[in-house]
Amino acid sequence: MRILFTVNPGTSIFQAMVPLAWALRTAGHEVRFASRPAFAEEITRAGLTAVPAGRDFDLGRILDWTGTNPFEDVRPGLPAPWDIIDTPGEVPWDVAVEKYERYVEEVEKPENFPLIGGLVEFARSWRPDLVIWEPLSCAGAIAAKACGAAHARILWGLDVFGVAREHFLRLMAEQPAQARRDPLGEWLGGYARKYGSEFTEDMVCGHFTIDQFPVSLQLEAAGLHYERMQYIPYNGPSTVPSWLWKKPERPRIALTLGITATDIFDGYTLDTQDVLDSLADLDIEVVATIADTEKAKLRHVPANARLLPFVPLHVLAPTCDAVIHHAGPGTLATVSRYGVPQIAVPYSFDEPRFADLLQDTGAAVRIPDGAVSGRAIREQVVRLLEDPSFADGAQRLRQEIERLPTPNEMVPRLEELTAVHRPSDEPRAVGV
Known part of the structure; x- marks a missing residue:
C-alpha cells in the first residue's frame, strides 16, 4: 500500500x-x-x-x-x-x-x-x-x-x-x-x-x-x-548519558514540563526555583529537564538536583520512582508505559482532563492549577514515595497499556x- x-x-x-x-x-x-x-x-x-x-x-x-x-x-x-x-x-x-x-x-x-x-x-x-x-x-x-x-x-x-x-x-x-x-x-x-x-x-x-x-x-x-x-515513545535523535547507565543510589524524581510551554506559550506556569528548593532537603535525586531560557531565571541549583535541557524520557522514566509533569499527552503516556507513579500539574488544553483521568487510575495525583506550589509538590512527592498504592496503580495502568x-x-x-x-x-x- x-x-x-x-x-x-x-x-x-x-x-x-x-x-x-x-x-x-x-x-x-x-x-x-x-x-x-x-x-x-x-x-x-x-x-x-x-x-x-x-x-x-x-x-x-x-x-x-x-x-x-x-x-x-x-x-x-x-x-x-x-x-x-x-x-x-x-x-x-x-x-x-x-x-x-x-x-x-x-x-x-x-x-x-x-x-x-x-x-x-x-x-x-x-x-x-x-x-x-x-x-x-x-x-x-x-x-x-x-x-x-x-x-x-x-x-x-x-x-x-x-x-x-x-x-x-x-x-x-x-x-x-x-x-x-x-x-x-x-x-x-x-x-x-x-x-x-x-x-x-x-x-x-x-x-x-x-x-x-x-x-x-x-x-x-x-x-x-x-x-x-x-503509544511507543519517540523523542527524536538522542543519546543515553553515562549517568543513566546505572541504577540511582537514592530515589530518583524527574521534573519535566514539556516543550510546548516554552515553544508556544510564555514559559512554565509554576515557579521552578520554588519546586527545586522545596525538594532540596529530601534524600532524593531530582532530575529536571529545564529549558535554557527557564534555567537562566534560577538563582541557584540545590545540591540534589541535576538540570538538563533534554534527556530522552523513555530512557529516564524507567529509572525513576516518581515523575512530576504537566500532563502533556506524550509525557503522560511515556511515564505510564513504564509503570511509574506521577504528579500532574496541568496548565492548558486537554491537560486538566488528562490529569483527572490519570488520577482516577490510582497511578497519580493531580495538583489543581491554583494550588500548585513547591510545598504542595513536596507533600505529594513524599506521599508517592511512602504509599505503595500508587506504585500498584501505576503497574495496573502499565499492564492495561501492554495489552494493546x-x-x-x-x-x-x-x-x-x-x-x-x-x-x-x-x-x-x-x-x-
Missing part, C-alpha cells in the same frame, strides 16, 4: 506519529510524510521521507498579532469548541454554532489553508491508498476525499475533537431545519465540492480513528470507530480497514 501521513508543524505531535509510520514502512509499505516546507527537516531527521507541500505559515506569529490562542477563548461566555463536552446539556445552540465558527476561522483555516492545494496536488499524483492525519491537519481528509483514498485520524491526545463534534451534531439535530448550521461541515464541504465530491462526516473524524491511549485515559465519541494501539497492540501489530488491521473504506481498486479519478 501507499500511505500518506499529514501533520501541521509541531514537534510533539509529529513525534507521536513516527512509530506507526515506521511500522508501516518496515512492513513493506510505501510511506510519505507531508507537511509545510519548513518542517521537512524535522521529518527527515526521523528517517522518514518528507513531502514539502503548500507554503509556510507562522500561526504563532498571527496568533500573537491577533491576541488569540486557539486553545483558550478570550471572550467571556464563549468557550472553545471542545468545552461543550463539560456541560453538553447546558450549551445554547447559538453559542455552539459560534464556537465552531471561531474554531474554523481561527484554527482550521489558518492551520490548513497553506497546505491544502499542494497536498491535494501531490495526493492526486501519488494516489495513496490510505491517508493518516492528526486532528489539526484535516487537510489530509480533504486530500483523501479528492483522490479517493481511505483515511484515518491518529490521536496524539484526548479526543476532545470527536466528543465535541458528537455533542454538536446532537444539538443540531434538535433544531428546526431552518435553524441548523454547521460551520465546520460547510467549510470542509466547500473543498469537497471544489475537488469533485460532497461533504461527508468522515471528513471531520476520518473513516476510523487510531487511538494511542487505553480506555482509562481517553474520552470517546459513541458513534466513532476507534482502533487502539500502544503495538504499531507493528496494528499494520494488518490497517490493511483490512483500508480495503473496506477505499472506494475501489480500480483507477481513481485524478481530475475534476
